[in-house]
Amino acid sequence: MSHIKIQLKEAQVNQLKEVCRSFDNDPGELINVLHKAQGIFGYLPAEVQEVVARELQLPVAKVYGVVTFYSFFTMQPKGLHPISICMGTACYVRGAEKVLDEFRRILNINVGESTADGKFSISCLRCVGACGLAPVVTIGEKVYGRVSPDGVKDILREYEF
Amino acid sequence: MEKRNLKKVDIIFDISECDYLAVLDKTILRDPDEVILDIIDSGLKGRGGAGFPTGLKWKFTKNEDSEIKYVICNADEGEPGTFKDREILDRVPEKVFTGMAICGFCIGAKEGYIYLRGEYNFLLEELKMKIDLFNKQIREKGLEFTIGIRSGSGAYICGEESALFESMEGYRGEPRNKPPYPTVAGYNWKPTVINNVETLVYVSMICRLGPDKFKELGTKDSRGSKVFSVSGDTPSAGIFELELGMPLNEFVEEFGDGDTKAVQVGGASGHCVPRKQFNETIIGFEGIPTGGSMMIFNSSRSMYNVLHDYLEFFTEESCGQCTPCRVGCQQLLKGIEAVKKGERKPAYLEELKKLALTMKVAAKCGLGQSVANPFNSIIDNFREEIIY
Known part of the structure; x- marks a missing residue:
């Protein structure tokens, strides 16, 4: 887990405790609580996991185990516009890697990182279920199909890059 | 072997007579055992890929003595190249709900859940609304x-039924040892029927039109039709419902781009069929079964890259619980990289094939057991592309 201790805002912590209560502090609802928690904080640093563990009366290790198991949970903060590049087979053979390289080159960050201004982050996904549109990129909720390396700049321009 | 010609059909998405309430009215007046016999008689097999007879699954669960039983619709569609369930839940969700309600009626379950893939969360709000309405109507x-709905969190392994139960209960999605099977101890360790989205739609069709209508299509071992997700090097990517039992060459003629060198049937965990075997390969349970993924590769594609991508996928998605799968996936990936770079002799591929076969026997669940399918079929048929 991270070495730097993060100070959580008290209002957010109270909000999280309220979420836990709304699920009756039931340990069986851990995954649902974590989804809500990520909605509040944007990510799930160790400090958030400790709060959840305390409220649901679970060992922190158990919470950590679930957080690291599912790819939807992240312990790194994501950008305002999270960019996900599909690396499923259909996308991969149609050149997803070149598209990824172009995003990395233009934004000057690696997979799993965010830009310094916190605006963009890059991650890879395994198949979004839109193989007919390969290669596929999603930014936030928006899906871009048949993306080519040349088209990357235009896509980023939509987000005032 | 019995063959059928390629034939497009329109059952799943046919909304012209989608009066699901009438289907329910008709069915719940019948004896549950008779309905189950109809499903068994129809020859319907699970459409997720494994192909277990649906009616038998229901019968086993019904015969269990338990106050609480569950019906679960497996909508954790994660196999690369498969996107049919998304389309079904988007266009004809009521047919799926109807199948679930019929199942609940037959086996004596009062609760049903849809486990929706996390990546499909954009369907969630709409589905919840439709489920609320449906619940009210059947009450x-x-x-x-x-019916309730649960959302996945981005783990391929959760499509494996026992991992799905673990995930629904709030744990890491790690598969359980079998037996006991879900029919005896599934969700919350109670008797559970877990069916694929598409299977449940065919259930409501069989209850509407009778098993004989369903049997009109397909072969002795593969009754009915199936929804296929076509992707890759094709001018017509998308969703197509086709009769089961067609030879692969007819499929390639219809969907290929004229330069097809291989088709990956059944997604990452399926088999890679090279051009020279198109004529003799039947798509169905007697030949190569598939959950619906048909990925077409033309001669510009490197099969090394394809295999490398599958192995990266399995390495990442292996839950890590059992050693054969966790270590096996990593070693297969490292192995082909070493052969490609010339650090290992080509004969090393034989050792890797043995490792894949060992995983087939020793891995705990379907994920590790099926890595040998793509691995050995690609190595056997495209050996030169892997080495050079």
Whole structure:
């Protein structure tokens, strides 16, 4: 887990405790609580996991185990516009890697990182279920199909890059 | 072997007679055992890929003595190249709900859940609304059955039924040892029927038109039709419902781009069929079964890259619980990289094939057991592309 201790805002912590209560502090609802928690904080640093563990009366290790198991949970903060590049087979053979390289080159960050201004982050996904549109990129909720390396700049321009 | 010609059909997405309430009315007046016999008689097999006879699954669960039983619709569609369930839940969700309610009626379950893939969360709000309406409508009919929905969190392994139960219960999605099978101890360790989205739609069709209508299509071992997700090097990517039992060459003629060198049947965990075997390969349970993924590769594609991508996928998605799968996936990936770079002799591929076969026997669940399918079929048929 991270070495730097993060100070959580008290209002957010109270909000999280309220979420836990709304699920009756039931340990069986851990995954649902974590989804809500990520909605509040944007990510799930160790400090958030400790709060959840305390409220649901679970060992922190158990919470950590679930957080690291599912790819939807992240312990790194994501950008305002999270960019996900599909690396499923259909996308991969149609050149997803070149598209990824172009995003990395233009934004000057690696997979799993965010830009310094916190605006963009890059991650890879395994198949979004839109193989007919390969290669596929999603930014936030928006899906871009048949993306080519040349088209990357235009896509980023939509987000005032 | 029995063959059928390629034939497009329109059952799953046919909304012209989608009066699901009438289907329910008709079915719940019948004896549950008779309905189950109809499903068995129809020859319907699970459409997720494994192909277990649906009616038998229901019968086993019904015969279990338990106050609480569950019906679960497996909508954790994660196999690369498969996107049919998304389309079904988007366009004809009521048919899926109807199948679930019929199942609940037959086996004596009062609760049903849809486990929706996390990546499909954009369908969630709409589905919740439709489920609420459906629940209300069936309650008015006096049918004691309620459907709920659970969202996945981005783990391929959760499509494996026992991992799915673990995930629904709030744990890491790690598969359980079998037996006990879900029919005996599934969700919350209670008897559970877990069916694929598409299977449940065919159930409601069989209850509407009778098993004989369903049997008109397909072969002795593969009754009915199936929804296929076509992707890759094709001018017509998308969703197509086709009769089961067609030879692969007819499929390639219809969907290929004229330069097809291989088709990956059944997604990452399926088999890679090279051009020279198109004529003799039947798509169905007697030949190569598939959950619906048909990925077409033309001669510009490197099969080394394809295999490398599959192995990266399995390495990442292996839950890590059992050693054969966790270590096996990593070693297969490292192995082909070493052969490609010339650090290992080509004969090393034989050792890797043995490792894949060992995983087939020793891995705990379907994920590790099926890595040998793509691995050995690609190595056997495209050996030169892997080495050079």
